[in-house]
Amino acid sequence: MCILYERKWQPKNGVWRGEKPPQRIEVESKILRRELLAENTYLLEFAVGADLAAELGKTGAFVFLRLPEDPQYFHFPVGVMKVGGAAVQVVVEAVGPKSCRLLESAAGEILVRGPYFNGVLGQPWIDNITCGTIFLIAGGMGQPPALPIAARLAANNNRVTALLAPGKIGRIFIDRDLEDLGVTVHKVESLRRKGTDLLAAWLADGETRPDLVVSAGPDEQHHGVIAAMQAAGVNVPMAATNNATLCCGEGICGSCERETSDDRRIRLCKVQTDFSQLLP
Ligand SMILES: Cc1cc2nc3c(=O)[nH]c(=O)nc-3n(C[C@H](O)[C@H](O)[C@H](O)COP(=O)(O)OP(=O)(O)OC[C@H]3O[C@@H](n4cnc5c(N)ncnc54)[C@H](O)[C@@H]3O)c2cc1C
Numbered sequence: 001m002c003i004l005y006e007r008k009w010q011p012k013n014g015v016w017r018g019e020k021p022p023q024r025i026e027v028e029s030k031i032l033r034r035e036l037l038a039e040n041t042y043l044l045e046f047a048v049g050a051d052l053a054a055e056l057g058k059t060g061a062f063v064f065l066r067l068p069e070d071p072q073y074f075h076f077p078v079g080v081m082k083v084g085g086a087a088v089q090v091v092v093e094a095v096g097p098k099s100c101r102l103l104e105s106a107a108g109e110i111l112v113r114g115p116y117f118n119g120v121l122g123q124p125w126i127d128n129i130t131c132g133t134i135f136l137i138a139g140g141m142g143q144p145p146a147l148p149i150a151a152r153l154a155a156n157n158n159r160v161t162a163l164l165a166p167g168k169i170g171r172i173f174i175d176r177d178l179e180d181l182g183v184t185v186h187k188v189e190s191l192r193r194k195g196t197d198l199l200a201a202w203l204a205d206g207e208t209r210p211d212l213v214v215s216a217g218p219d220e221q222h223h224g225v226i227a228a229m230q231a232a233g234v235n236v237p238m239a240a241t242n243n244a245t246l247c248c249g250e251g252i253c254g255s256c257e258r259e260t261s262d263d264r265r266i267r268l269c270k271v272q273t274d275f276s277q278l279l280p
């Protein structure tokens with residue numbers, strides 16, 4: 001089934017989504033809101049043009065951010081959490097030179113490059129499912145991409161149950177937004193400990209078996225969710241956030257290349273796949 005899905009998901013003419021190659025716009029913007037969510041983790045809001053904002057509402061959308069005075073190789077991918085009119089919200093965790101530099105800048109001027117779309121592996125499953133039962137597992141920095149995923153699923157009349165954990169950043173911050181979308185929210189201190197047991201119980205219950213599972217968080221979490229599904233004998237699609245190391249984002253540099261279980265090498269900034277097909 002996965003091979004079939006992959007064949008369907010890939011663009012027929014080597015172009016991703018649509019007949020024309022997408023035009024990347026790089027716009028100057030200013031940070032309009034900056035809120036400390038957790039240690040070293042900030043919600044940022046900035047404005048972009050109407051066309052770019054509309055594109056950034058799509059599932060798995062992300063942008064590259066950098067400071068205007070920095071060279072292009074300082075840009076880094078950041079997933080879109082919310083779009084409201086022209087305002088875009090993202091959450092950035094300071095983990096290394098690029099994210100720290102952006103967050104430490106006092107001026108608040110930024111360059112926003114986008115739209116990019118491959119932030120979720122299995123995104124067509126999310127876009128196409130209607131009236132289904134979905135388990136959404138989100139830990140730490142998996143929360144920002146989990147919110148637009150949940151919004152998309154809720155818009156298509158799916159029943160979404162979310163399992164949230166604070167992860168390394170130490171805070172759950174999307175619970176209210178999810179509840180406003182009609183999602184049933186369960187919070188645990190740790191996915192590794194209590195979360196795994198809870199997920200195993202949900203998966204074992206024949207009445208609540210899901211049609212789709214979504215894991216938003218680090219690859220380690222994705223592997224834990226796959227293991228729980230295998231242990232419960234649940235064989236349904238699993239979509240997962242894309243944690244590849246991206247450099248160009250255009251399918252050119254090769255920094256995001258991974259090998260698959262059927263001996264292909266794919267560039268994760270561009271190519272859709274089933275996460276479980278990626279070799280470690
Ligand atoms: C599609 C996509 C969407 C993303 N969305 C976001 C987002 O919304 N917000 C955000 O803050 N980041 C996001 N990232 C991750 C971000 O782009 C990287 O963390 C980026 O490398 C940061 O650059 P840096 O120079 O600050 O750190 P780097 O020098 O690249 O990393 C510094 C150190 O931190 C480690 N590290 C990098 N990322 C993480 C991480 N996520 N968790 C733990 N350790 C890490 C690295 O292994 C390295 O040791 C996303 C990545 C992808 C591929």
Ligand code: FES
Binds near residue numbers: 255256268
């Ligand atoms: S990031 Fe350059 S090929 Fe994917």
